[in-house]
Amino acid sequence: MASIGSGGWARRWRGFAREAWLPVAFMVGLFVAWEGFVRGFDIARYILPAPSEIFAQFILRAGLLWDYTLVTGGETLAGFFVAVALGIPLSLLIAFSWILRRTFYPLAVSLEMVPKIAFAPMFVTWLGFSFVPKIIIVFMVCFFPILLNGILAFTSLSEDLLRFSRSTGAGPLTTFFKVRLPAALPQLFVGIKGAAVNATVGATVSEWVGGDAGLGYYIQIATGDLRMDIAFAIIITLAALGLALFWAVVLVERALIPWHISQRVGVQHVP
């Protein structure tokens, strides 16, 4: 099989540089303007810290930030993986069983509308300040995008492709692994990426509500002390954590579905 998008690292890096210079330049400009604004107007640090003060906190508090990143990252990953591990098989069951679909699909859609964060205080009441209520909250914010997109993925095979499969006399398992599953992967990844975006939000808020460690807990302490410089440093750390998870998912997606239209950047079309 031909490989897709294998263009050599040098070319890929040049491509990335060409794409990235504009947002990078913008961010540098923004930080310079921000620094100038804070210094020029002598803004109090507890209102708006200068970027230099924020970056100083990364060095001063590197140890604590790293420890808390591990705590929040652990909760995020645990909840995310449980959601993937349960969401995909359940979406499969619901897609292929009409009785489960009739029963659970309306419930799943309704539950998706509920702000899951609202459950956080209850879980803290029931389960205390431990790791478990955080994982449950992360799981809840990740589970529904995976489930709903999974159901959509497994139910939207083209009719002609289904007819082709039936005309080969292939059994359900062969049809599943050769046709249904690969056809479902792009939509499955829509759900998994949505979950990856939600995951750090879930972890942060659950620590807010009842935690004694982690970046969400730390941000509450920092803002309570009016240490906006520390708070901004934590927010940037959280953004990095979220991006790391998202990009990890994107890398897996690229490896699994290099053929999909969303991955076809820079591929030559044969006339």
Add this chain to the structure above:
Amino acid sequence: MSVPVEIRTVRKIYPSSGGPVHAFGPVDLAIDSGRFVSLVGPSGCGKSTLLMMIAGLLDITDGEIAVAGRRVVKPLTDVGIMFQGNVLVDWRDVLGNVMLQIEMRRLRKQDYLPQALDLLASVGLKDFANRYPFELSGGMQQRAAFCRALIHDPPLILMDEPLGALDAMTREQLRTDLERLWMERRKTAVLVTHSIDEAVQLSDEVIVISPRPGVIVRRFEVDLPRPRTMEVRQSATYHRLVDEIKKIFFGYGVL
């Protein structure tokens, strides 16, 4: 090997919220082994429905269909189906798409690989075996789909407007390919199309179907030499046939 198809007083009635819809029939039709037969009719006349009923992919409301003397009660597997959309899968290259037919049937891949490559070469896709469908033009994709429908050497070929989604020039090219592929095999072939020209060019017999509920209006024997070259298609017989069929559709107000 090829097989005969018999259609005996077949009707199709769909249930709908406004009561049952009589889509098709009653139709009686016998297609002899090794013949190329086209069903021509306006949109919605049920010609594709009939094709899918022959394939065992749609229920027959009443009547019965027999292929090779056996009544069709479940999806036929001794068949090659060509769809309007090419139904190539995005995640396999062209060769992989052709071999999907073999893998789905759990046949030995090594036994069919040389044939798959020959088949691709015969439609000009030799150098594209390892390309992905999105890297190909529409006509090339449809050619690859033809190969997939033929790789397991089915005795019956069912074609549901396989050229319908292509531009006029590509369609002309693929008709020639299709005729050649059929002449090399002489399998029983049923083509559904709304192009009169296409039906006359490719068929031994053209069956004209009325607007819904579709019934057979007339059958035309196409007694012209093959291959149907440009000269054949400029002959008086060819044009008279096309004109006569057109006249029927004028009569129904669909042309």
